Amino acid sequence: MAAQKGKLVLLKADIAGGSPQVYTTIAGLRTTTWTINGEDVDVTTKDDNGWQQRLAGAGVRSLG
Numbered sequence: 001m002a003a004q005k006g007k008l009v010l011l012k013a014d015i016a017g018g019s020p021q022v023y024t025t026i027a028g029l030r031t032t033t034w035t036i037n038g039e040d041v042d043v044t045t046k047d048d049n050g051w052q053q054r055l056a057g058a059g060v061r062s063l064g
Contacts, residue, residue, distance in 0.1 A: 012023040041055040 009028070010025050011027040012025050014021045015024050015026075016022060042052065043055045044051075044053045
């Protein structure tokens, strides 16, 4: 893969998962800040009787 400037990055993913792989652009990055961490994702609903629910195996990602 060719080198690119950090401020000119497109994030692409093979959403369909088929063969051949077809990549779809899902995000763009205009700055050099990209954070990926292991924060829990809160998926609590009113049906959870006051208990907080977390999404297993997920984390918060942000492009800044």
